[in-house]
Amino acid sequence: MARNGVLQGTLDLLVLKTLHSLGPVHGYGIVTHIHSVSDNVLRVEEGSLYPALHRLEQAGLVASSWQLSDTSRRARFYQLTARGRRELKSEEENWEAVTAAVTRVLQYS
């Protein structure tokens, strides 16, 4: 999981969102994207990412294929499926609801 105390279960959301914004991308691309977009706050652990990707693939949310990377190396690329897009949408809404609720709790004084 993310080192900086990101809530459990958010890894899938981050991965799906990343695939949504970037299109087909390999695992390493996902790590660097999340790292840089979160201003170096969120670090996805490799040990969690790959099992998660494979799990998402078996759940039919992402699909994979072997392609050549920009460095001309064979790499496995992932992309969202239609089901993945739907899942992302509901996960996003869920996340909004939870964070809003957490914010309200924190602001209560």
Place this chain on the structure above:
Amino acid sequence: MVWTPRWFHRLVTIVRPNRLQRDLEDELLFHIEARTRDNIAAGMPPEEARLAALRLFGNRTLMAERMRDADINRSADALFRNLRYAARVLFRSPGFSMVVVLSMALGIGANTAVFSLLNAVVLKTLPVTNPEELVILEAHVKSAGGERTALDWHRDLRNFQTHAAQYVELFTSSRTSAVTTLNNQVEQIPVGLVSGNFYSVLGIRPFRGRLIDRGDDSERNPQLVAVLDYGFWRGRLGGDPAVTNRTIVLNGVSFSIVGVTPEGFFGTSLAPPTPVIIPVQTEARLEDGESFRAIEGRLRPGVSRQQAASVLTSIFQSSEPHRNDVIVLKNNSRGEYSDRERFEKPLYVLMGGVTLVLLIATANVAGLLLARGAARRREISIRLALGASRAAIARQFLTESLVIAFAGGALGIALAYGAAGALVAMVGPAAVGLDVRPDARVLAFTCATTVMTGLLFGLFPVMQARGTTLNPSLKEGVGIVGRRPRQIARRALVIAQIALSLVLLSGAVLFTRSLSNLRSFDSGFDRHGVLLASFDADYRYSKDRRYQIQNDVLQRVRSIPGVEFAGVASTPVLSAGEYSTGLKVSGQAPCRTSMTIASPGYLETMRMRLVAGRLFEETDNQVGAPHTVIVNQEIVRRCFGSMNPVGMNVQAGFGVNAEIIGVVTDAKYRNLREDTLPMYYIPPRSVHPFGLVLHVRTAFDPRAAVEPIRRALREVDPAVPLADVRTLEDQSEQSVLQDRLLTSMSKTFSIVALALAVIGLYGVLAFTVAQRTNEIGLRLALGAQRRQIGQLVLSESAFMMLVGSALGFAGALAGQRLIQGLLFGVGPSDLWSLLTAVGVMASIALCATLIPAAEAVRIDPISALRHD
């Protein structure tokens, strides 16, 4: 780019685990390389950059495992691995595998074959829509259990059709035969007769053209149309597409062919299909009398059989005063089959027997697996030591058992296909109309049997493996007199096999005795040395001429050297049919009796003994002479009590007034098991029938008389063929067909069962001797007598035999009660049969014991002590 679907990954994962492994490695390697490159770009020294990248992954093997787990459907993968392992184990010992697979194939195949026959005779329904609505109509005296009475086909059927149409749609079908010319050859073919609504009520669509409809079958103006059976059209007419333009001539009358029935439809009876079907109202045009017509029907939706029957009964009873017969509707969903009743129970008994065979085969395979399991104890221990879970090992063993069962099942179906054909051939003419090809129900039965037996014998090695502990098994074989696995399960299996074989064997002995009783008891006539044949001039001859031919043939046959007597009779004995008419003494109520039309010479041919009066003479059969009849003793008992009937005048069937001239002994008429029927005989000329059956008693083998008789017939009229030639013994054998089937099948089952049980017994004994080689060597070295060593093996065998026999004895006694109704002249709990069975069993078991016993006795103490 190609995005491969999920299932493809899963498949690759399962079928090619190596490729998956490589893909995982590649994916991770790519990541590490990319990170290393970025680290270097950020200014790290190359070596440190790589180590930093690696560090981020932590335990790479563990992660690879987790990825793999995510990728694959674990159970499917495990199943496949188990299957591959099982196949490898089985291929490694082909001899063993062949024996177990063949055992199962034999057991499952025999079960499938018997079930196919049971299915065809008892279970299968007609291939029409909603067969459960089909009924057949019967009239019974007073109640459903009473004797059957005849229905007036014309009047009653019309009456029912007009008044009960909203309850049941009635139709009719029957068969007759007619002479036709096919491919320039004159032959007699069976002809089907159906009512106009037959096809529409059954919901049958034509394969070609149209089928017979109501318009064709009108009572006033029946159409001369014919429909051909699909098989006949294909086989004999070459599937001629223009067949609907042709005509077929039956008994000289031309019928235009209008269509062909669909493939697989054979009517509502399980007899061979008739090649040609014509409207029932056209039967009169064939000028060959009227066939017996069954009234059948289809219940309207929502109407029950009882409901429709009570409506029909009230219509029937109110149609005429003093009619109190009851109409009964019998379920006809399976179609009419005259032999169903006599085969149904024997087939269930055979099914039971063949199930026992399967159980014995299962026990045998279980025993073999246990023996091999003992040899695999080290393998199991090692796998346990390496961390395999007991559940995984159990799954592995069960998979192996199921692989054996399914291999056996597949082979069994192939065997059954041939065996079912052989069974049908054994049953002979009575099974000609049966379709024993495996259908969905047979396949479902076989699959269920296969899985159940697989689980059953698979259970034993699993239980055995459960008992395996880590340590002692690895050390096994080191000590001399150390703790041995006690083989309780294997002994129990052998005992079960002995017990079950004994049950089968005693059944076989009982059926054999019953059949030999049936063949040899005094049936009131002499079954040996009599030839039966039919000869009948067909419609082209006048009635007088047909009658003349019959008499001339009899004359000539009697003069053939070696022929002792000859006569004709309406129905031969044991052919399940005779006239049922009353015999009335003036001033008394009519006495219900059966009648056989018999010429002079018939009773002599049958060797029925005269008790009083005289037999028929030629004069009794001459036109103008007074009518005479001969009665059997049963008639005297039932109708005359203490009076002597000879010389009395009675009114016989067809309103003939006749004098009783003699009394003969009782005999069996319809079948050998019946209660004695009251029977009288009347000469042909009193009732003028046709198509009587020729009976000839010869001093030599009756078959040798066939050619002389054929010649005699040719001399009388070369155009009249001799048909249905058989001996009275053949006829008698046909009538005990179900007993022959039971005898030969139960014998076969017993032989297989005995062989399996003996192999099982031998296996356990030989294994024990091999295991105790060291111990026996030590005993011998310490001064034990060889005789004592032999006794050791014998006593083990005797123990299993005794327990098995005791159990088998009890089982056989229970079994005898179940089959009592099928036996003839064999009392319940017949000890003699049981003891015979035990004797056979014991002597064969002794043979199986002698080999391992001799081996044990021959053990050389010196080499035995050195042996492992």
